[in-house]
Amino acid sequence: MSDQQNNPFVDSALTTILVVSDMAASKAFYVEVLGAEIFREYGGDSLVLEFLGNWILLVTPGGPTQDKPDTHFIPPADKNSVSHAYTIRVKDCKKSYEILKGKGADFITPPMDRGAETRCFFRDPDGHLFEISEYRAS
Known part of the structure; x- marks a missing residue:
C-alpha cells in the first residue's frame, strides 16, 4: 500500500x-x-x-x-533532431499504417519488420515524432 x-x-x-x-x-x-x-x-x-x-x-x-x-x-527547430517522441503500441502495425496514411499522416518509411516488432514513424505538422509499433511475443 x-x-x-x-x-x-x-x-x-x-x-x-x-x-x-x-x-x-x-x-x-x-x-x-x-x-x-x-x-x-x-x-x-x-x-x-x-x-x-x-x-x-x-x-x-x-x-x-x-x-x-x-x-x-x-x-522543434529540426525535425531530424528528436528529444521527445510518442510510441503507440498497436495490434496490427501495417493496418494502422494504412489507416493513418489514408487520413494524411506523413510516414518516414512504411512498416518495417524487426523480428518480434514491426514499427514505423510519422510526424505531426511541426515534426513531433510518433511511432506505431506492433510487438509479437516469441
Missing part, C-alpha cells in the same frame, strides 16, 4: 505540452488524423486534447513569464 501522505501526485494527471507553429494545422492533424478529442480551447493559442487516455496541450510559441523567466516555448 502506498503512502498517500508522501505522494505529491494524488488524483493528478500528466499533460504533455507540444509547441506548434500553426494551431489550425495541428488541430486538424490531431483531431482528424489521430482521432484525438478536443477537451478545451483557449483563444486560439492553446488547445487541450484527450488522446489514448492522455492529455496533450498544444500551445503556440511564447516567451518567458514570471514563473519561467528564462524559458522560451518554441516548436
